[in-house]
Amino acid sequence: MAFASAPQPSLAANDSAGNGRFTDYPAAMASCTLIFFMWGFLTSLNDVLIPHLKALFTLDYSQAMLVQFVFFGAYFLMSLPAGKLVERIGFKFGMVTGLLIAGIGAAMFWPAAQWRNYDLFLAAFFVLATGITVLQVAANPYVGLLGPERTASSRLTLAQTLNSFGTTLGPKLGGMVILGTILGADQLGKLSDAQLAAYHVQQAQLVQVPYLVLAALLVLLAVFVWWVRLPSRLGQVAADDGSHSLWDALRVPHVAYAVLAIFCYVGAEVSIGSFLISYLSQPEIGNISEAHAADYVAYYWGGAMLGRFVGTFLLARFNPRQLLALFAAIAGALVLTSMLSHHALAMYSIVAVGLFNSIMFPTIFALGIERLGPLTDKASSLLVMAIVGGAVIPKLQGMLADHIGIHPAFVLPVLCYAYIVFYGRRGSKIRELATSPK
CATH class of the missing domain: 1.20.1250.20 (MFS general substrate transporter like domains)
Structure with missing residues (x-):
């Protein structure tokens, strides 16, 4: 992470x-x-x-x-x-x-x-x-x-x-x-x-x-x-010479979209990891002990490590925006698959999300500060602050889990990944305002 x-x-x-x-x-x-x-x-x-x-x-x-x-x-x-x-x-x-x-x-x-x-x-x-x-x-x-x-x-x-x-x-x-x-x-x-x-x-x-x-x-x-x-x-x-503010960076469209994308990505990644042990130990999912479920949390994060190696190779050869959208779409589909299934399929599909989380943060971050010139530092600060998604999304998913159950509560990460697909396809595109920040 x-x-x-x-x-x-x-x-x-x-x-x-x-x-x-x-x-x-x-x-x-x-x-x-x-x-x-x-x-x-x-x-x-x-x-x-x-x-x-x-x-x-x-x-x-x-x-x-x-x-x-x-x-x-x-x-x-x-x-x-x-x-x-x-x-x-x-x-x-x-x-x-x-x-x-x-x-x-x-x-x-x-x-x-x-x-x-x-x-x-x-x-x-x-x-x-x-x-x-x-x-x-x-x-x-x-x-x-x-x-x-x-x-x-x-x-x-x-x-x-x-x-x-x-x-x-x-x-x-x-x-x-x-x-x-x-x-x-x-x-x-x-x-x-x-x-x-x-x-x-x-x-x-x-x-x-x-x-x-x-x-x-x-x-x-x-x-x-x-x-x-x-x-x-x-x-x-x-x-910084003090001539730029955080608002100057936030009013650049692709920066504003990136801030929300980081919020959603970190929120989804942390939320899945936070619920994984409780989720996999459910009788209708894995029916395993919490100690055994912790092994699958290691596989979830280990998938991100493996994906980082593979992603480094892919990002050098393919359009990062398209690759980001593809990885987010697959991650969302895997979470949805887990929501709509039980036992082994539900287990392995949710753990596999880690593999596709791998490239998201650095790619979103890089696209978010692209061609910003003197606004780069301010945009970077905003993107770091957006890590607060890791605080908000798990809390909201916890509230959902208490009311509708832990299984359907994973709809929240699905929505987060859906937004990242939008960001990769449209939100990350450079608008004219970003070429000449004041």
Whole structure:
């Protein structure tokens, strides 16, 4: 889930010879790939925590989806402050700060679990996501600057592949550690009050050690990034001269359409991942345990990793607008197939959506900032803020699931993909206004 960041650096300063060097700073590149892996791992763990917290606190779907509402809401609230912070302290110390903030957020899971307080869990998710937002703002452009412009896309592809590996590994390990002992409603009803209290204590403790270990790893990684001699600013882009506003960018038609497309894409992707464990464990779908269902969440995110490799090849040879529309149409058709079927077909069709999610974010983002000149930074900020779709769409789907059932509630991602088809075919086309922004 490697989202692009608001600052858009100029790479020209690092490409004096235009040669094929992969990177001029191997230590910095290694640090960045670890950072991309960590935030992918942490983000996909939400898909495991949601069913765990739903059972622990006896939540309905709408209440459980507050996890993603708070987590991705942080992107909307903190993207612009994070951009200003990184602009002030540089990429290197921006990454250090982001890692430390994320570490504090992960450490907050210990008292949240100890006191079994859902509100404190949500606060921990917000702090964790704030740290990841700072990391995104700092690390994405930093990777682009760590060598010649000619190999910038290769460096970003490698970093994003590590991010996808993190999103694939997170649900697998998280399911093994956290979801192995979740009891169903019938089993819970047979427990005495003392047994139920002991079960809740045990479930809370399952979260404490993994997130404390993650907090320690984040702090150690921050120390490593601080200790290693890394260039702090490189060719960091100069601050905006203040003559353009976010509204100037939003009034450009293909930017406005792209903002809604990012909102829909992230919302659909996160919503499917968030519901996958609960969905696959339904008797009429997979009839499997939550721990086993977590394996399929790993396959869902792993499909995005595989699709990124294939998509890189396809995007170099086919029209990106047409390819985006095709992938979105297939993703929507797969979700619809799952809605209209049961058992194996419903399972495999929904998991396969991950494969076709792969190219959507970078393609939408690239088309959204195309030919914008001085408005590029403002449009980038708007597109990052649109990641808030990952907060809104899962919450809305949770409300639908509570009223009409989890199976038909997947109509919401279908509508999201339908809009992305429109964006690829028509909404992404450059209008005359975009050629001469004021």
